[in-house]
Amino acid sequence: MSESVALAPMSKAWQRHTLRQKMARTALWLVIAIAVMLSLRSINVIWEFLWDAPEQMMDMGRRMWPPDMAYYPKTVHAALMETFHIATLGTLFSMVFALPLSILAAHNITPHKGLNLFAKTMLVSSRSVNSLVWALLFVAVFGPGPLAGAVAIAFRSIGFVGKLLGEALEEVHFGAIEALKAAGATQTSQILYGYWPAVKPAFWSIMLLRWDINIRESSVLGLVGAGGLGMVMNAAIDTFQWNRVAVILLTIFAVVVIGEVVVTFFRRRLI
Template sequence: MPVSQNASGAKIWQLRNRNQTLARWAAYLAGVAVFMWCWQRISDATTWFFVWDAPRIAADIGGRAWPPRWSYMDKLWGPLWDTLNMATLGTLLALVMAVPVAFLAARNTTPSATFIRPIALFIIVATRSINSLIWALLLVAVIGPGVFAGLLAIAFRSIGFCAKLLYEAIEEIDPTQVEAITATGASRWQVMAYGIVPQIMPAFAGISVFRWDINIRESTVLGLVGAGGIGLQLQSSLNTLAWPQVTLILIVILAAVVIGEWVSAKVRGAII
């Protein structure tokens, strides 16, 4: 315990008193007890035989999965194109819906902070709290399997993300520019078009590209629940234990994500 003493050895200051130290150690002990209890529950629900046998199984699957079946690439171009379209169109649809929600959620642009803003915030929270895979499962059940269900799942998942970052950017604008345009007698829509939108355009562009980059990653796995794209080919190959095809699909997914990250970084650098 850090303690300061004077020349005679008398204590003049210490970081914590006795009660604070005891409370700190009690909190540590409680944390360790909770951790051990959770670990015990996990251990009881785990079949440790399979865990210890996992390295052998992984080595066996790895041996059967290499080399990749490059001839299968001809069947991946279409699903890969569907995946990119799913991510791109889903992002565009999300932005169309997220922009008005963001303006309704921002304190300085909402028509009603009492009624409309809570509704907009609820939409943001609700769409962000449900994973895209869950959205895809629900939409596949409602409208059937296919790329359209995946596109809507990407869009619904992205609304909250884009709207949250955008309404925070709206609340952080320079109010003096808005006041100057308002003083000229401009209408509410003119103030928004000339005083607010130009200030948030860099943030809007960065958010759009960043979310598109994320959606490329998410769209590659939506096919696992029937939402189309390259994930559907991955699910089919896993079901038939075609491990060389699985390896090739994973390589293609990795390449698509890396290229998307590179394009996203270039676009953000050019905009910002």
């Protein structure tokens, strides 16, 4: 009797993984190792260039130094303002489309599978295309300049804002909505009085986050001709004026840091 009790812990020794799990994990690591090797082979590393890289970097750094600060007031500042406008207008524009789409995508507000699918497809297509690719398309449509940039930013942001907002709407506690329904409120009133107050902090937080991302994205859109800092940077790189490139990079860095600070400040107030 007492013997079996003493033996019990031995037979019930705890192990984190079963043998099968251990084998599966080893196999997974093997697959990852093989995948890394295969992809290294396929990207065709030119080893001479790779060994050379530190030297090249030093060289580029030397050419960038000192940054051509005088270039900032002449050209960079105007381009920076354009970048701000592209990001801000694009974000606002995306909001107009993302709001109705997020409502259609949230299955608790729109209990219609077809409409949910439609909205989700729209949101996914918006997200599946990179801002730069959207910009290429809209440069072809509107011609080069900030308009193409703003529309590209908007189209990329619709998916982001719509998806996150749609998910926030789906997580709204059902109780308050049920109470409004019981009082005879229309669907519109339910959205305005039940859903909106509940998702408002999330909404502003999403918009600020997207604005932050858009500032960064719109500073490179100029590479494909869609206005803003990227256009100036492209011109400087093409003419090997690395001192100017340095100023532009510093500007982008400063803007991203400032954007981060501003967004953090407002988010704390909103939530």
